[in-house]
Amino acid sequence: MWNFSEIAANTVAIGEDGTEYTYNDLKTEGEKLAAIIDKRSLVFVLCKNEPGALLGYVTFLNNDIVPLMIDAGINRGLLDNLIGTYKPDYLWMPSGIDNMQDSVHIVSVWGYSLFKTKHNRTFVLHGELGLLLTTSGSTGSPKLVRQSYKNILANAKSIAEYLELDKTERPITTLPMSYTYGLSIINSHLYVGASLILTENTLMQRNFWQLLKNHGATSFGGVPYTYEMLNRLKFYRMDLPLLRTITQAGGKLAPELHKKFAEWANVTGKRFVVGYGQTEATARMAYLPHDKALEKTGSMGIAIPGGEFLLMDVCGIVITESNVVGELLYRGDNVTLGYAECGDDLAKGDEFKGELLTGDMAKRDDDGFYFIVGRKKRFLKIFGNRVNLDEIELMIKSEFKNLDCACSGIDDRMDVYITARGKEKDVISFLSKSTALNSIVFNVLFIEEIPRSDSGKIRYSSLGENA
Numbered sequence: 226m227w228n229f230s231e232i233a234a235n236t237v238a239i240g241e242d243g244t245e246y247t248y249n250d251l252k253t254e255g256e257k258l259a260a261i262i263d264k265r266s267l268v269f270v271l272c273k274n275e276p277g278a279l280l281g282y283v284t285f286l287n288n289d290i291v292p293l294m295i296d297a298g299i300n301r302g303l304l305d306n307l308i309g310t311y312k313p314d315y316l317w318m319p320s321g322i323d324n325m326q327d328s329v330h331i332v333s334v335w336g337y338s339l340f341k342t343k344h345n346r347t348f349v350l351h352g353e354l355g356l357l358l359t360t361s362g363s364t365g366s367p368k369l370v371r372q373s374y375k376n377i378l379a380n381a382k383s384i385a386e387y388l389e390l391d392k393t394e395r396p397i398t399t400l401p402m403s404y405t406y407g408l409s410i411i412n413s414h415l416y417v418g419a420s421l422i423l424t425e426n427t428l429m430q431r432n433f434w435q436l437l438k439n440h441g442a443t444s445f446g447g448v449p450y451t452y453e454m455l456n457r458l459k460f461y462r463m464d465l466p467l468l469r470t471i472t473q474a475g476g477k478l479a480p481e482l483h484k485k486f487a488e489w490a491n492v493t494g495k496r497f498v499v500g501y502g503q504t505e506a507t508a509r510m511a512y513l514p515h516d517k518a519l520e521k522t523g524s525m526g527i528a529i530p531g532g533e534f535l536l537m538d539v540c541g542i543v544i545t546e547s548n549v550v551g552e553l554l555y556r557g558d559n560v561t562l563g564y565a566e567c568g569d570d571l572a573k574g575d576e577f578k579g580e581l582l583t584g585d586m587a588k589r590d591d592d593g594f595y596f597i598v599g600r601k602k603r604f605l606k607i608f609g610n611r612v613n614l615d616e617i618e619l620m621i622k623s624e625f626k627n628l629d630c631a632c633s634g635i636d637d638r639m640d641v642y643i644t645a646r647g648k649e650k651d652v653i654s655f656l657s658k659s660t661a662l663n664s665i666v667f668n669v670l671f672i673e674e675i676p677r678s679d680s681g682k683i684r685y686s687s688l689g690e691n692a
Contacts, residue, residue: 226286226355226374232418235392238276239422239440241432246276246335248418254334255284261331261339262315264289265350267571269308271297271318274398274407274423277337281317282402283415286377291350291571293357293369294403296679297322310367311568312344348568353575357565358405358504370405370504371562371573377412379558380507383529384413387512388470388498394419397442399428399451404680406474409508410446428454434463441467448475450681452482457627461489474500474509475680477597479619480523487518501525501597505581507559510534511595524594525587532557534595536587550598553587556580586613606636607666617641617656624655629675631683634668642672642688 229237233249240246258280262268268285270292272278278297285292293311295304297319308325316325320338328340355374360366384390396414398421400407414421422440426433428451436442445468447455452473471486478499490497497518502509511534513526528534536544536551544551556579563576584601599613606612614632621630621641629644630652643652649669657664676687 226378227283227415229418232392235418236420237415238279239395239420240276241424241426241436243439244276251280251283254280255287258284258332258334258339259288259290262288262290263346266290266314266346267311267348267350268292268315268317269304269311269313270294270403271299271304271316271322272402273297273319273425274402275319275336275425276423277319277335278317278402279411279421279423280335281337282411285317286355286374291354291357292317293359294408295359296401296403298679307367308342311369311565311571312347313342314344314346316340316342349572351562351572351574353562354571357571358403358408360504360564367566369565371565371571372507373562373575376507376559376561378416379531380409380509380529381412381416383531383559384409384509385416386530387514388413388472390414390417390419392418394443394469395422395441396444396446397422397433397437397440398424399445399447400475400681401679405504405508406446406448406502406680409502410472412508428458437465437468443467444470444472446472446474448681449473449478449482450677452478452486453622453629456482456485461485468495470496470498470515472498472500474502475682477523477525477615477619479622481623484519484522487522490515491519499524499526501595503581503583505561505577505583506555506557507561510555510557510559510581510583513594517594521590521592521594524590524596527594528555529557529559532559534589536589537582547591548588550586550588552601553583553585553595553597554580555583605634605639607639607662608637610662612639612660612662614639617660620659621652621655625652631675631685631688633685633688637666639667640688641667641669642675643669644672644675646671 229248236245237248237251238246270281320333327343331339353373356372357369360368486497496515498515499513500509501511511526533556535554538551560577560579560581586598587595599615603614617632631642634640652669653664653667656667676684
């Protein structure tokens with residue numbers, strides 16, 4: 226999978242304590258670890274952004290062992306459900322986590338421990354299966370995405386190509402390793418032999434910025450919520466001379482924020498690169514070239530090298546005209562094998578066949594750049610009018626600064642959750658005027674905090690719990 230022979234002496238990881246690990250360290254310790262694990266075994270990796278998690282991940286991919294990446298902070302009940310469903314042969318997890326029931330400790334290295342479970346290759350693993358990830362926003366769901374070795378390498382190579390990555394890069398982690406976007410940053414930098422600054426600190430913590438400066442971070446990535454936080458931190462006023470690139474994916478960024486960070490990049494000589502992707506496509510499918518960030522504000526860009534987009538109408542016919550909305554279809558070697566919902570599904574082969582109907586509605590401008598307008602299922606019918614909930618959220622955030630919001634509902638009634646008490650009537654008035662819809666359709670509710678996943682995505686199913 227990964228061949229590190231030519232870069233053995235290079236630094237691969239820098240931990241929060243400043244300890245540096247080389248590619249040779251990764252290879253040497255990985256060979257020892259792999260020697261005590263049966264090939265084609267299934268391993269649950271309970272990971273943090275730490276060198277030990279990286280060691281396990283790389284070792285398993287390189288030695289025909291299949292990992293399922295899970296955030297180490299997962300609820301124990303949800304984890305037990307996953308274990309009961311997929312019956313992993315081993316667990317690789319931070320040494321401080323309590324021992325799992327019916328498992329035996331084998332070895333500990335780099336702060337992580339390997340445990341053997343009571344299961345012994347209960348399910349057959351397809352020969353092309355290299356990695357398992359949870360579907361976006363459903364860490365505890367038994368529904369997984371099956372990624373092949375070809376998928377991972379194809380996407381890593383493509384990302385490295387369009388970002389022009391080389392071994393001098395030093396990205397700092399801002400997203401969980403268990404999240405497809407966070408993992409794609411790791412994969413694309415491993416591909417070119419770069420160094421990774423691994424931290425569990427968040428953007429809101431002083432230690433994060435200290436690590437970024439002390440170790441000369443050259444890039445980081447974030448979802449829209451990340452950029453909302455950066456805006457509040459007045460990031461564009463910071464002096465970060467070694468930072469080269471910031472990337473954004475994981476949802477559509479509000480146009481005014483897109484423009485603000487694109488202008489910052491233009492003035493400072495940095496690169497702001499917006500992207501688009503899904504777990505079902507390994508990670509990324511599109512990127513907006515940094516030199517188009519201002520000209521094409523709001524666009525997700527063009528297909529990554531080796532990929533192709535088509536727009537489909539309701540009858541499944543390809544749309545050839547510009548500025549016509551259709552469902553986005555993607556083709557490429559990074560389209561994954563398909564889903565798994567039970568252990569027997571791990572034996573399945575390639576079900577997607579290199580083609581993914583994304584569920585996103587988009588349009589293409591005259592220059593060939595794509596713009597997401599919303600999710601296919603994120604629409605309501607209000608008095609016969611089709612209303613895009615994603616667009617409503619962006620409208621509210623643009624009008625009411627420092628207010629977080631989320632929209633859901635049923636036909637003829639939209640539920641709008643906001644984090645500013647006392648603004649309910651103002652939001653209703655704004656929406657009624659902006660959409661020309663009667664105010665009675667808007668049910669605006671105060672909520673202390675919008676529930677989000679570790680990757681910053683809104684958990685819509687949890688919205689009503691604390692309103």
